[in-house]
Amino acid sequence: MLQIELSNVIKDYKIRDRQDGRSGFSEFLRPLYKSQRAVDDISFTIQKGEMVGYIGPNGAGKSTTIKLLTGILTPTSGTVQVFDCDPCKNRINNSLKMGVVFGQRSQMIWDLPVRDTFDMFRVMYRIKPQDFSRQRDMLIDMLDMSDFLKQAVRQLSLGQRMRANLALCFLHQPQVVYLDEPTIGLDVLVKDKIRDFLKKINKEQNTTILLTTHDTQDIEEVAQRLMLIDKGKLLFDGGQTDFHDKYKDTEYILEVVFVQPTSPIVHTNFRLQSHKGHKHSYKIPYAQMSKGDAISYVASRYSVADIRVRESSLEDILKKMYER
Amino acid sequence: MHSFRVFLTIVKHLFRARFEYPGSFISGIIAQWISYGISMVMLFLMIWNFGSLAGWMPFEIIFMYAVWLLSYALGASFTFNLCLSFPQIAINGTLDEAYTRPIPPFLYLLATTYNTGYISHVILTIIALAVSIIQLGISWTALQWLWLLLIIVCGSVINACMMLICDMPAIRTRSESPTGIFFWQVREFTQYPITIYPRAILFVFTAILPFGFVSFYPIQVLLGKADGIMPQLTMWLSPVVAVLLVGVTMLCWKYLSREYESAGT
Numbered sequence: 001m002l003q004i005e006l007s008n009v010i011k012d013y014k015i016r017d018r019q020d021g022r023s024g025f026s027e028f029l030r031p032l033y034k035s036q037r038a039v040d041d042i043s044f045t046i047q048k049g050e051m052v053g054y055i056g057p058n059g060a061g062k063s064t065t066i067k068l069l070t071g072i073l074t075p076t077s078g079t080v081q082v083f084d085c086d087p088c089k090n091r092i093n094n095s096l097k098m099g100v101v102f103g104q105r106s107q108m109i110w111d112l113p114v115r116d117t118f119d120m121f122r123v124m125y126r127i128k129p130q131d132f133s134r135q136r137d138m139l140i141d142m143l144d145m146s147d148f149l150k151q152a153v154r155q156l157s158l159g160q161r162m163r164a165n166l167a168l169c170f171l172h173q174p175q176v177v178y179l180d181e182p183t184i185g186l187d188v189l190v191k192d193k194i195r196d197f198l199k200k201i202n203k204e205q206n207t208t209i210l211l212t213t214h215d216t217q218d219i220e221e222v223a224q225r226l227m228l229i230d231k232g233k234l235l236f237d238g239g240q241t242d243f244h245d246k247y248k249d250t251e252y253i254l255e256v257v258f259v260q261p262t263s264p265i266v267h268t269n270f271r272l273q274s275h276k277g278h279k280h281s282y283k284i285p286y287a288q289m290s291k292g293d294a295i296s297y298v299a300s301r302y303s304v305a306d307i308r309v310r311e312s313s314l315e316d317i318l319k320k321m322y323e324r
Numbered sequence: 325m326h327s328f329r330v331f332l333t334i335v336k337h338l339f340r341a342r343f344e345y346p347g348s349f350i351s352g353i354i355a356q357w358i359s360y361g362i363s364m365v366m367l368f369l370m371i372w373n374f375g376s377l378a379g380w381m382p383f384e385i386i387f388m389y390a391v392w393l394l395s396y397a398l399g400a401s402f403t404f405n406l407c408l409s410f411p412q413i414a415i416n417g418t419l420d421e422a423y424t425r426p427i428p429p430f431l432y433l434l435a436t437t438y439n440t441g442y443i444s445h446v447i448l449t450i451i452a453l454a455v456s457i458i459q460l461g462i463s464w465t466a467l468q469w470l471w472l473l474l475i476i477v478c479g480s481v482i483n484a485c486m487m488l489i490c491d492m493p494a495i496r497t498r499s500e501s502p503t504g505i506f507f508w509q510v511r512e513f514t515q516y517p518i519t520i521y522p523r524a525i526l527f528v529f530t531a532i533l534p535f536g537f538v539s540f541y542p543i544q545v546l547l548g549k550a551d552g553i554m555p556q557l558t559m560w561l562s563p564v565v566a567v568l569l570v571g572v573t574m575l576c577w578k579y580l581s582r583e584y585e586s587a588g589t
Contacts, residue, residue, distance in 0.1 A: 072423045092428075111342075123329055125426060
């Protein structure tokens, strides 16, 4: 079932144009403006139950896209359809069916315990009492929140606050959830907890999740589908393996540690990178020889102490793409 | 109806959050009592020395002042914090949050920025109202009591709307509002019967900055007064003014929030 559809969406911001050589006085009297394109002709669709990782460098247009989807901003041109409606024109209906978390921005009452904000959300999102207690208990359990439920929000750690924010955003069983950098600044354990939670709730309640992140591990573990945006343009949209196949290097590196000092392997596909005593490293093109073939070739002819394949990780690929 | 329930729930939690700091809450109340209490006593003593002000007796002035202050307190409890946040509202994400909630964004902002501190003004003015009503030996009909209630509601709406209209340009300037002065300083003049001022000023407080309709005009109905300048009908116009101002406020908000949607953060 189609839930989100963007077609040819453009979003321009009006920003101050501060030119060199203009005096402060003329800037005051006649400030100049120019328009800056944050989102440039983006089209995509998202089906119910998908988990989409939305990635790109800072300032690429990720948050703007989320603001367009949540009905905060209207597009300069193109159409945004969420649940077959324009989210800006049907804000209230749209917000009843979606949840959103913006980074570390808290949506809780600072001086009161988390459970009071739960109660406020129950009224705000018209949640039926039996649904409320079931969903609340489930979220508290999944996010391991029971030990800080009665503490004032101001006394919570960042990880606890983030978990509470996530729970709040799933409280009314939204069909779509937008998470803008949900793991920013959190320790590895909390990150893990959040990733497990997202996978589980996506599976159990078939919630569509769109998350932006700079943490490639979030993407690798959570998102089946990847969308890459840079300078407002959508550069890639597809599965994670497709992304790797498309952008990874054409060669991988094979590191071999031999039991005794050995002279370099002579083979047309093996290109020696370095060799120091027992330890050799070779570059091998994917197209000429698979990783399995290379490993068995070496293992069958030499006595090997250790063998390791290194290929470009998602992080390496992204780094290269951002640098372009 | 749902929005109203949400509104009450949020305000209830804000009061509970305030009670987390009882010392600060109570000392805040007492400080306001002292400050406004002194103003009221001074005003009373001054008029008492003069005998009357523009034909208004000391307790009539106190009655008028109490209605004036109560209307301000009730109105400002909804709008004071919101007006303070206007310069930052488009930058710090407050508006984003309001736009993603299932009640009208403006109502959400009013609720989440409700100022619980005005409870002190409300308690003080209710005491002042009671004292002045007793001292004036008033015997009103049910309809007159209802009118008192209505003018307090209308006065609160007029104050709230005027504060919003005057301070809202701060959303655009992202600093102080250039028109803020018309509410914060100019309003003070209307705690006295506005007939003590020249006709031009009377006109301003009637037709341009309609603070005259908060207490001076509608109270004439209750105290059986006539200013002899404006037509008799004027004293009945507070509800009309309140409704008109709500409309103007909504237009201002529509205009400024449209700017936000297209300008972004």
